[in-house]
Amino acid sequence: xxxxxxxxxxxxxxxxxxxxxxxxxxxxxxxxxxxxxxxxxxxxxxxxxxxxxxxxxxxxxxxxxxxxxxxxxxxxxxxxxxxxxxxxxxxxxxxxxxxxxxxxxxxxx
Amino acid sequence: xxxxxxxxxxxxxxxxxxxxxxxxxxxxxxxxxxxxxxxxxxxxxxxxxxxxxxxxxxxxxxxxxxxxxxxxxxxxxxxxxxxxxxxxxxxxxxxxxxxxxxxxxxxxxxxxx
Numbered sequence: 001x002x003x004x005x006x007x008x009x010x011x012x013x014x015x016x017x018x019x020x021x022x023x024x025x026x027x028x029x030x031x032x033x034x035x036x037x038x039x040x041x042x043x044x045x046x047x048x049x050x051x052x053x054x055x056x057x058x059x060x061x062x063x064x065x066x067x068x069x070x071x072x073x074x075x076x077x078x079x080x081x082x083x084x085x086x087x088x089x090x091x092x093x094x095x096x097x098x099x100x101x102x103x104x105x106x107x108x109x
Numbered sequence: 110x111x112x113x114x115x116x117x118x119x120x121x122x123x124x125x126x127x128x129x130x131x132x133x134x135x136x137x138x139x140x141x142x143x144x145x146x147x148x149x150x151x152x153x154x155x156x157x158x159x160x161x162x163x164x165x166x167x168x169x170x171x172x173x174x175x176x177x178x179x180x181x182x183x184x185x186x187x188x189x190x191x192x193x194x195x196x197x198x199x200x201x202x203x204x205x206x207x208x209x210x211x212x213x214x215x216x217x218x219x220x221x222x
Contacts, residue, residue: 034210034211038150042215042216043199043213043214043215043216044152044199044213045213046210046211046212049210086150088152090211096154096157096164097142097154097157097211098154099144099151099152099153099154101149101150101151102150102151102152
């Protein structure tokens, strides 16, 4: 079992819709959780970090963490074509960083 | 002002050669990392290093070795390159190496022929 799992997609949503990206992790001692965005040919860039259960909002982005169920999600409201990218979920267990394989998102104008 | 920089951006070389990729960060971070991203976009950590500890992913062949002349630099040296080493290699850094955010360099695209 992989430490971090994501649906690879591709996920397609129309412009203006809500995009929902999900991630599950296997290590219960995981301490911190991150969502990175990676455009094709570019390096990952941090969108959100979340450390405690519940929701964390930043502009159009909301990260949700449920440690009991071992999942973390990212909601993108009012999706824009510029949001089209691969979204990587990352989990820090305290000793190691683990990335998921990423979900490819396409926002259709 | 580039926070994390890598050179070269592209590297094309023959099987069996030895090559190095350089990484520098000007963020004042204590911990640096090397990642390999394969053709399926899976990002896998290879090493994490601060001035106290080197953590090696046990799946990394010993042909790969990190070298750190100082806290701001972590270079990756690869011996006897193989076809399967072709990938994008990312350097990253974080403040202390715990739960902090990692900041990535632009990547080095390595092609082994």
